[in-house]
Amino acid sequence: MPDARKPTLPPGFAAKPKRSRLPRGFKGAKRPPSGERRGLTRKDFTSDQDVRWCPGCGDYAILATVQRLMPQLGVQRENVVFISGIGCSSRFPYYMETYGVHSIHGRAPTLATGLKASRPELDVWIVTGDGDALSIGGNHLIHILRRNVNCQILLFNNQIYGLTKGQFSPTSELGKITKSSPYGSLALPFNPVSVALGATASFVARSADRDTRHLAAILKRAHKHNGAAMVEIYQNCNIYNDGAFFEFTEKATKPHRTIFLEHGKPMVYDGGRRAVRLDGFRPESIDLTGGAWSVSDAIVYDETSLELAGIASRMFWNDEMPRPFGVFYCERRESYESRLHAQLHHVTELHGEGDLDVLLNTGDTWEIN
């Protein structure tokens, strides 16, 4: 039997995903008529509400980046919805002059799923934090990724609970001293990128608040992606966890502690002085200046390779290896809502549009005079 392991796709499903599968009547929100594309500025996406984050918070830079990016995406303001959970980052929707919901702790992906399922033409952004997405909302995060609901998930990771004033979070390093762990936290941290890959995400990337150009570029790609695009954003909490990512964001250490993944390019970092090669399945940092190794020894990164994405994601809490940023993984896959509506369409074609009175009279009926 050919393809015996492959489950048969139900009727209405394409074996291979086509580009846009939005049903008839749904306009592609992401590609409006070009005439309307121009004219909007950052100001148009800024609401009249005072931003209430702590002075110096990394959230400001992310907000500014997103507000600046929106006019470049060619989206209509009224078609954009920001949905958040609870936490410092989740105040985000209040500051965007778009539609928005500040929902409940951990549940933003569930609202986004209901909204996208029923209104696929809307452009939905989820804003969440490490506690919101990976602790109380962990179940919803993995399922929205698995379903591949077409939305952007901005996971602000500051490795701490900020709004509740400084408890360790599921991404805090082992042994973290906080108010709720004065003698050190006891569990290993989650690696959000690995979690996402494990949850069969179709797009996974990492960026940082202090590198707004990179962040803008990554968010642009996330927006372009058809499916759930998860972007982990390292974000500094200058009150409860100041400097958590300085190693990866500050001038002195950034070059040799980070590596920027680029599709089709060798994994080189530290200004071309170092690279990452594969020793079997194990990544290894090599020195390109000593003559023993050259660029041709480096891994050529392939963002469509789940295997490489797994290896890169595991370069984590390892002093020997740089921390990767950029797009880890990107795969073309049909979105949940597109399958949902294709199925509705298919069943309607099969049985004809439903008639209420026919439904009410289904089965054995009898007349009493």
Place this chain on the structure above:
Amino acid sequence: MQEEVTTKKEVKQLDEATILFAGDSGDGMQLTGSQFTLVTAFAHNDLATLPDFPAEIRAPAGTTYGVSGFQLHFGSINIRTPGDEVDLLVAMNPAALKVNLPRVRRGGAVMVNANAFKPHNLKLAGYGSVNPLEDGKTLAGYQVFSVEISKMTEEALSDFGLNKKVVDRSKNMFALGLALWLYSRPVEPAIEWLGQKFAKRPVIRDANIHVLKKGYHFGETTEDFIVKYEVQPAVLEPGRYRAVRGTQAIAMGLIAATAKSKLKLLYSSYPITPASDLLHELSRHKNFGVMTFQAEDEIAAIGATIGASFGGNLGVCATSGPGLALKSEGIGLAVMMELPMVIIDVQRGGPSTGLPTKTEQSDLLQSLFGRNGESPVPVIAPTTPGDCFYAAYEACCISVKYMCPVILLADGYLANGSEPWRIPHSSDLADFPVRFATKTNRIVAEKPTFLPYVRNDQTLARAWVRPGTKGLEHRLGGLEKEHETGNVSYDPENHQLMTNLRAEKVRRVAQDIAPLTVYGDCAGDVLVVGWGSTEGAIRVAVDQARKRGLRVGTVQLRYLSPLPADLGGILPEFDHFLVPELNMGQLVRLLRDRFLLPFAALNKVQGRPFRVSEIEEAIVNLSQST
């Protein structure tokens, strides 16, 4: 039924009869019962059913806890309950007899599958080494028909070349055929149904039909049965009828709401007994544009419902008690966001996992108060399986009109029970207008602005906006909203005002509640106040009590929040008040609190509906108290 030698049988006319089919959970008793129901509906009898099955899918065979039953009460008179006492028990094994014999009336009939009464089964059923068919005590006072159902099924199918398991599974059709004969039901609808069900497996189809006919013929030919019964068609209101189960009715009510409102339905649910059937039912109707979403958990289901409603769709989710508990934070968010949606709770026995397959009315207080903060929602409880259709439709209308989540409080008895239902025409249903805001509603700083919490004077509803509407962009959320602007506000006076407004909005739903009707006497000794699925038993009890000369009336509340405005006016006409509930006293607390009158409680939590006699007795006792 041609060319059979038939012995002359006496035919007895009955006004009503109650049959209980009972056997192992794998014996197909639910199927047998529902087929008998369909045939009975076809014979134009009025009817009510009570499926009663264990939570285990295939509990160990032969055990008492694995017994599955289907009770059916039918008649030529108005039938409102599944019957207090059973006239005919069909017991497929000793355990079924053990569990259900106490439900058979003295002098009633017991038909047993004699082949199942073997030492092993007797022991499992707790009869020890005593065979109740032979001990001369257990079944004394009952009319016993000991029929070799298994053996005759095997003989009937000896030529079919089927394996033993398949043959054994067909024995329920023998029982069905025999029961159909005994009550003079037509056998053709069941044959037709089998033909459809096993259309793709002709051997199984033919085997089942063959056994069904054998059972029917056996009744005609055997000397054991000297009497057969006839139940004349019931006098029902003219119209077209069908049999309907509560879950089917709710599903059709929701679809009707979308058809009339032109809203799209997103139905989200996490599988939970006894609400899952709704998900199954709605998933079949995608050609009505019904979107169904099987969520990862209960919380995700309410979240998706809120998301869909925010998107301008009809968001609906269903669950049972434990799931409602998980949804409470989400419902609170919906209260705060003032978005329309319907949350259906098909109640079951609690607390915790409780009795998943048994009915109870113990989520009333949870529905009303089971959320943090002051979080009022309208609560509507259907009274019969057929009423589930109208209650679901109404819940949708109210939620959209008042922009608030509505809880529809059904229960396992309504969801699984069935009754003949007069089919409405879509044009008979109340209109369901929906208006989305498209324009700004205030001038702020000389600019036309949309303020999301500006309210309608009559309903206090805020405007519903479909995202995608230009110029009306706004943010909602769980933090307290400033009056009119909807901005985040921690202002003390504002919180008080918004709390008052949310409560007043729910109170105003009372203006849409149909006037209460008092069944029975409009003034007198006792007023029985019930809610939800107890209507049938209460009305019959009231009828009986009135026959005894008492002056008794009853009102059945469909709205538990807000309470109907005219309830207070009915109370002064009565001396005593009785509140029967399948919980330990929930509505009764609300009524005492609201009216400061001595409402008497009648409570029961046994996983079963009230018996008429229980309520009747309580009415009589209360009328005699001073």
